[in-house]
Amino acid sequence: MARRxxxxxxxxxxxxxxxxxxxxxxxxxxxxxxxxDPGSDAAPTAPAxxxxxxxxxxxxxxxxxxxxxxxxxxxxxxxxxxxxxxPADPYAMGDVDAPVVMVVFAxxxxxxxxxxEAEVAPAIAEYVADGVLRVEWRDFARVTEQSPAIAAAxxxxxxxxxxxxxxxxxxxxxxxxxxxxxxxxxxxxxxxGLDVAAFDADRASAEVVSAVHADAAIGEAxxxxxxxxxxxxxxxxxxxxxxxxxxxxxxxxYTRATGPTTT
Numbered sequence: 283m284a285r286r287x288x289x290x291x292x293x294x295x296x297x298x299x300x301x302x303x304x305x306x307x308x309x310x311x312x313x314x315x316x317x318x319d320p321g322s323d324a325a326p327t328a329p330a331x332x333x334x335x336x337x338x339x340x341x342x343x344x345x346x347x348x349x350x351x352x353x354x355x356x357x358x359x360x361x362x363x364x365x366x367x368x369p370a371d372p373y374a375m376g377d378v379d380a381p382v383v384m385v386v387f388a389x390x391x392x393x394x395x396x397x398x399e400a401e402v403a404p405a406i407a408e409y410v411a412d413g414v415l416r417v418e419w420r421d422f423a424r425v426t427e428q429s430p431a432i433a434a435a436x437x438x439x440x441x442x443x444x445x446x447x448x449x450x451x452x453x454x455x456x457x458x459x460x461x462x463x464x465x466x467x468x469x470x471x472x473x474x475g476l477d478v479a480a481f482d483a484d485r486a487s488a489e490v491v492s493a494v495h496a497d498a499a500i501g502e503a504x505x506x507x508x509x510x511x512x513x514x515x516x517x518x519x520x521x522x523x524x525x526x527x528x529x530x531x532x533x534x535x536y537t538r539a540t541g542p543t544t545t
Contacts, residue, residue: 300498322532332388361516364504366418370442374418375407382532383537384415387422387501387511390432390449394522395510396456402525407530414536420450422509423499428462433494435467515539 364385369378381436384406388395409415421437424431432452437450451470452462458465471481484490501511512528515535519527 295354335394355397357516361513364500364513367416371418372445373419373437374416375446376415377469378411380410380413380416382409382415382515382531382535383418384515385418385420385513387420387497387506388508389423389425389429389509390419390436390456390462391429392509393456396453397522398510399450399453402522402528406528409532415532418472419445420493422501422506423494423498424509425509430491430494431464432462434443434472434485434490435471435481437490437493439471439474439476441484441490442480444474445477447474467535 283393300395361383366373366374367378367383368374388398406415406417421433422428423433436445436448436452439445448470451474455462455466455470464507467485468478468482471478504513511523514528514531517531517535519531
């Protein structure tokens, strides 16, 4: 009965998200304009020169002074249904009450996600360290047939408090590890000092597997169709955008949340 209640609650949440998707995504669906074929089980390769998503996919709130306050309030309410702000969330980093929250939908076998992690994420982490930004991870495991199992492994590492270390290792090995098979996933767990028996049990558990699929279902409900995709306080950024795009949205949202700085 409890499990059925959880399923019904998730279904209700997805219906609500579909209703508010237009409010959260003013620039349209979160769909990068180039992405490895999710129907292929071939190992993706890191793109040599990824094409940026259309400019409209990364609106700059600082350049949109005409946003209606009522519409903004509705968008904020819609985004509140997506963010968790759970202090015990092992798949988030940053202060739980940070003024800006970035929700990330990504896949460990996505070349554009790997590019983002290598080139942009380290600078974004500075906002996390300063208390400006909180980052919440969502699995959108669609790129290869291996993707759901890899996502489950990272989640299992999170249950031992090592999600971000496992996440970072997966992306660090992206180019050199074309097949992230079971032996590789267990080796990473060993290297990180995890209890491998518990890791194996957790990644195969119904709780972890269903959580991976639930994240993807939420992403699809709000219009995510490719990775990486981001929501920054409700503003969408699609694809492997340059750091400047993230800075503009994060800083504009920080100003909106805290008020303009006066001298």
